[in-house]
Amino acid sequence: MSGSPTRSAAHGLLPADTTEDVRTRGAGVSRQVAVLPVGSFEQHGPFLPLATDTLVACAVAREIAAAYPVHLLPPVTISCSHEHAAWPGTVSISSVTLHAVIRDIAASLRRSGVDALVVVNGHGGNYVLGNVVQESSAQGERMALFPAAEDWETARERAGVATSLLTDMHAGEIETSILLHAHPELVRPGYETSDFVADDRRQLLTLGMSAYTDSGVIGRPSLGSAEKGKRLLESLADSFGPYVTLLTSADGSARETGDARG
Numbered sequence: 001m002s003g004s005p006t007r008s009a010a011h012g013l014l015p016a017d018t019t020e021d022v023r024t025r026g027a028g029v030s031r032q033v034a035v036l037p038v039g040s041f042e043q044h045g046p047f048l049p050l051a052t053d054t055l056v057a058c059a060v061a062r063e064i065a066a067a068y069p070v071h072l073l074p075p076v077t078i079s080c081s082h083e084h085a086a087w088p089g090t091v092s093i094s095s096v097t098l099h100a101v102i103r104d105i106a107a108s109l110r111r112s113g114v115d116a117l118v119v120v121n122g123h124g125g126n127y128v129l130g131n132v133v134q135e136s137s138a139q140g141e142r143m144a145l146f147p148a149a150e151d152w153e154t155a156r157e158r159a160g161v162a163t164s165l166l167t168d169m170h171a172g173e174i175e176t177s178i179l180l181h182a183h184p185e186l187v188r189p190g191y192e193t194s195d196f197v198a199d200d201r202r203q204l205l206t207l208g209m210s211a212y213t214d215s216g217v218i219g220r221p222s223l224g225s226a227e228k229g230k231r232l233l234e235s236l237a238d239s240f241g242p243y244v245t246l247l248t249s250a251d252g253s254a255r256e257t258g259d260a261r262g
Contacts, residue, residue: 043087057122159231172219181229
């Protein structure tokens with residue numbers, strides 16, 4: 001395939017805004033919303049890169065930034081991947097550290113005049129992000145976590161993803177599809193023959209992923225396609241509208257759910 005994987009991946013991770021771009025964009029809205037992708041650095045089987053969750057979160061965030069007047073931030077690239085520790089290459093930070101990082105970023109944004117933050121989470125193991133949003137919201141700060149499970153379910157249906165969200169747990173149809181669309185040069189051969197299903201994972205937090213899969217895959221990556229990846233991202237961008245409305249409304253009421261596209 002053409003092009004440099006390093007350059008392509010970096011382009012997908014780092015926004016190119018100048019400070020004047022941010023100033024101009026902020027002048028046209030009542031409240032500016034920042035979007036922070038949070039990924040991970042963990043195994044994704046033999047065919048997807050360790051940075052998969054970060055690349056997915058950035059692809060979602062880029063799609064959002066193309067549709068709405070938001071302030072796109074660079075990603076948090078290492079998070080809570082302790083369940084993947086059995087595989088070489090996986091790196092984690094503690095939930096306490098991730099909690100502090102998100103709180104610090106939100107506080108810094110408020111000091112610069114951006115008082116609303118949406119955390120775009122690309123890794124299911126980042127449970128603490130829900131706590132950060134709950135605590136911040138209880139203190140009167142404007143913060144949201146995206147996508148919700150309902151947003152993913154809508155996207156799955158619209159994209160024609162055959163695998164359920166339960167089955168499509170890791171390096172499966174959804175993640176493979178998004179990377180085939182956004183970063184095809186980073187998808188290695190082998191996803192076509194790596195399907196593995198383990199729907200009963202009730203001891204996952206205690207035993208980790210290695211108790212349920214030898215390859216690191218749980219899902220059906222063979223069903224992935226670039227077209228599905230494109231449709232998944234388009235659907236998620238559509239689902240983001242009510243979040244912008246909620247965070248920019250005068251009272252923060254969830255009842256106001258109009259379209260806030262730029």
